Amino acid sequence: MESISKSMKKATVGLVLYGTKYLDKSLPTLLNQDYPEIEYIFLDQEEGIWSAFDYIKKHHPQIKVQRGKNLWHSGGHNTIINQMTGDYYFCVSNDMLYEKDFVSKMIKALDANPEFTFATPKIMRWDYANNKKTNEIDSFGLAKTSYHHFYDLGNGQKDQGQYDKTKEVWGTSGACSVFTKKALESIRHKDEYFDSMMHYKNDVDLSFRLRNQGHKALLVHDTTVYHDRQAAKHNKKSLSIKESSFLGEKILLYKNLPQQNLQTLIYQFLKTSYLLATNPKLLKQLKKFKQLKSQITSKQKA
Secondary structure (H helix, E strand, O other): HHHHHHHHEEEEEEEOOOOOHHHHHHHHHHOOOOOOOEEEEEEEOOOOHHHHHHHHHOOOOOEEEEEOOOOHHHHHHHHHHHOOOOEEEEEEEEHHHHHHHHHHHHHHHHHOOOOOOOOEEEHHHHHHHHOOOEEEEEEEEEEEEEOOEEEEEEEEEEOOOOOOOOOOOOOOOOOOOOEEEHHHHHOOOOEEOOOOOOOHHHHHHHHHHHHHOOOOOEEEOOOOEEEOOOOOOOOOHHHHHHHHHHHHHHHHHHHHHHOHHHHHHHHHHHHHHHHHHHHHHHHHHHHHHHHHHHHHHHHHHO
């Protein structure tokens, strides 16, 4: 802990809550960190019920927890970031298990690699139903193809050391990411960091904007978290998730990539055509995107 005591940079750990499903298993691992300088800010967005708020008040009264209207992932984390006093923002999730040295190792890695300003740990799959940590990769950061298909690096693969030499990744997952305060301030728009118009793909958008400002993302190999992904490939995605993902991708590409290459144009045309043919209800999201274009353009210019 000598290297930590020399710097003593402050970490703000932000957690957006909705319900209590995971809290008895997840919270003890998140709160039992060995890093001495952590500010926890939790926000319960389960309007009118506040079950997570009541749970934390009862079981963890030392933690700062608030109640607020449901602003989803983007709005919830924006609310917390605007209150943070730390040097690093830990965007975390309640459907995860954390190693005791998770915070300290992430800060140590970023301090040792100052050319990187945001980072991801190894995110592995947590078999919640059987309460087992697995060797299946959930996300080692975000990656993209030349035609701008975005995906979680390594998702579904067994971790056999195939990414041990990977240092830089394209972006980081909204499920668990760490950002320097300076990096977040560089892409701030009014009081927003994550784009409040987006519920899914907002982590891709944030990574896009950070990269456009010259920031780089680090994969930290020596710390691991375990995630019970709600929208996993083996789970059937709900219509709301499909709608949010469809709309989010349209927004992020229009905003961050106004001049799309031919590969991207062809891929998006084929993908959109397929999704609309198999899910006609997504047409409403295409209309919504057109209605939001003026707001998107304003953010694009900013």
